[in-house]
Amino acid sequence: MGNQQRSIVITGGAGFIGSHVVRLFVNKYPQYNIINLDKLTYAGNLENLKDIENQPNYTFVKADICDYETILDILRQHNVDGIIHLAAESHVDRSIRDPFTFARTNVMGTLSLLQAAKTYWESRPEGYEGKLFYHISTDEVYGALTFDGSLFTEQTKYQPHSPYSASKASSDHFVRAFHDTFGMPTIVTNCSNNYGPYQFPEKLIPLFINNIRHRRPLPVYGKGENVRDWLYVVDHARAIDLIFHKGRVAETYNIGGHNEWKNIDIVKLLIKTVDRLLGNPEGYSDCLISYVADRKGHDLRYAIDPTKLSRELGWKPSLQFEEGIEKTVKWYLDNQEWMDRVTSGEYEKYYEAFYANR
16 A cells, blocks of 8 residues: 555644644655645644645645535545545633634534545545545543543543543544444544644643743643643654554554653753753753643543554554653754744734643
8 A cells, every 4th residue: 555656635734743744744655645735723834844845746735624615626636535634723721712613623624524525435436445534633532530540542431521622522423423324434543642843832842942941931730730641743643654554444543652741740841951951050940830720621631552553553652751852842942933933923912821731
């Protein structure tokens, strides 16, 4: 399968995770036609892909996944046989303020894509043969864990607690329903928190790196005791590549880093790393930590068990967290112009108010 000509739409390809997936596929598979479909909302940034924008096998299309007719036209025009669906609203705090946008993009947008794929693929003489709809989801659909050492598995029941995770859970159900009802070849993956270059700075790690650099407050929810499982974004992109090509249709795969950290411990690691790289004395930025009222419905702990993916396809993370954080902090410090452009304009008004552990 890896050597044949394919035409693949990657939705949300100008976003954080999407841009890493687009770059990997464009560089690794020159025989593929890669179509980056992105609406370019606040979190979509074509600067993330400047290094590959002139590649002959890369095409950018600005479109809204909720626009069914446009999506159908794109699938027909490019003879698309694969869809990797990453486009989503993904920030919990935003979902609490504006759940309608999350329902529109994450639920109706996914349904629009599914229906367009169904219509186009069923019109082809080969039908669904050689086709795949790969939907990227989140560990947050599973709800929350206690500190008993348990992990989310592919069999964990769905129990979303925020408008964001509820919208992603709904989209997951639609994807599986299109397989069960129409026979569409689908795969769903649920991943833990990602970090790395090109992440929009409302999220914890890039926000705090930038705040430390500019001596701004570091607002920590509650006591910072909430635990998340963290994965370097390039490792997630590698997993997506592997699952797209070798995963079993109608299966779910959990992608995680075996890498649980309390939020306050991540904040302290970021302070230590940024201060060291900027030449500040140890402890120089500790005073920036400020504890703020906890988020509504804040899940206590997420932790993914990626055993199935490791056992079936041989995937494992390539970086230890401290190594990944070092690379990530260096990237943001070396790319301050990117950060300045991303954080300018309207976003600046409420920039400080965001806390970003999803």
